[in-house]
Amino acid sequence: MEPGTGLRAITRNAVRVQIARTAEDLFLSRGYEETTIDQIASAVGISQRSVFRYFPSKEDILLDHYDSLGQQLLERLTARPDTENDWTALRRAFDLAIDQFAEPGRRAHGTAIQRLLDRSPHLLAAYLRRVDGVQQQMTARLAERAERQGRTVDPVVLRATVGAAFACLQAAVFQACGDEPAAQHVLLDRVMNAVHVTVPAPARRG
Amino acid sequence: MEPGTGLRAITRNAVRVQIARTAEDLFLSRGYEETTIDQIASAVGISQRSVFRYFPSKEDILLDHYDSLGQQLLERLTARPDTENDWTALRRAFDLAIDQFAEPGRRAHGTAIQRLLDRSPHLLAAYLRRVDGVQQQMTARLAERAERQGRTVDPVVLRATVGAAFACLQAAVFQACGDEPAAQHVLLDRVMNAVHVTVPAPARRG
DNA sequence: GCCCTTCCTGACAGTGGCTGTCAAACACGT
């Protein structure tokens, strides 16, 4: 029996979503730090202990969504053709991050989370750590890709490249968070063209 | 009476240093999460309450040093001549970050903190948030500089530029943390030459 | 030397995130 298909898993996921929605409402109206887990729990109608059965920490209630987004980004990066260079492949993977918030409902969600991040240093720190984790995974994937293609790459440059690409994404998305997706694509293109990577002299393989 | 000059301020600072040193020793031997504030307090010979009078949080005991480094970086960036472009000015400011850990004593200190960051997600998050804060301050400084020079800059590109520069610094320093400063300078040069910024078509001022 | 003000400290109590435990309640197949 494959995991995630039983009735149990369905109800479990429903509860997860309900906790996340309730928590987000409370965070937006009262602020993140000011909202306690007990308040979330009683608003949902469960015990505080159960909240921690569905989410490992308070931060995760808000940021869990970014984890799955990170995984999707990773998959899309892996799926990019070998003909693309690293910088372009990263840019194309980022399409997903922008389109994710294309629907009007999600767009409000994105701006809301951004405001919460601005107001809570703790939450911002948690967010940045997740982004860092995704960067490390992406760096590893790009290293595998280069290996497969027989290219020799400097791992430090690769890490810096991924970090620079994310810096562009962050700058663009934080600026144009509530804008049209098309405008965000244009902005990100502009930024990623300005900050870009010069592929070092293609080293032959020993 | 100017602040920071009385006998009071001197003893206060001595206690701060003692707490920081004691805490670092304990963190290194037992791990960050495993060391409680009570253990630090009793090792120093003061109450737990007093520890929080000297440092606002547990993270700060370790990371406070990075705050002052961030301020120094900011000052050096501001002091760079107007003839330098942003990317070069950032690179020159980073000289300070590398040379900071030049002395053998400090070098061990740096590698130690890096290991702690790797082992504690919470600590890593706190560190990343600080770095992000410094980035924002630097972006503001560079924007002022451009304004002063009569250049028109895209604030989003500027933010991404600073982020990219820090991505290079992070990648280089995390790789060659225990190496000679000279080697670190060379590595950072290589990375910052690979990932670099193309100044967009110089816009005339309206 | 004495007093007065100011600052610092330790002790105590309390909050909130988070974890371990355990017995009762529940869902499910038979």
Add this chain to the structure above:
DNA sequence: ACGTGTTTGACAGCCACTGTCAGGAAGGGC
């Protein structure tokens, strides 16, 4: 209806962190 396995709530506890408050030390004026 019955046994099995999972989920739940209640309770207790740890730890980072904060407010409060009385007692004591430091420093200045006399």
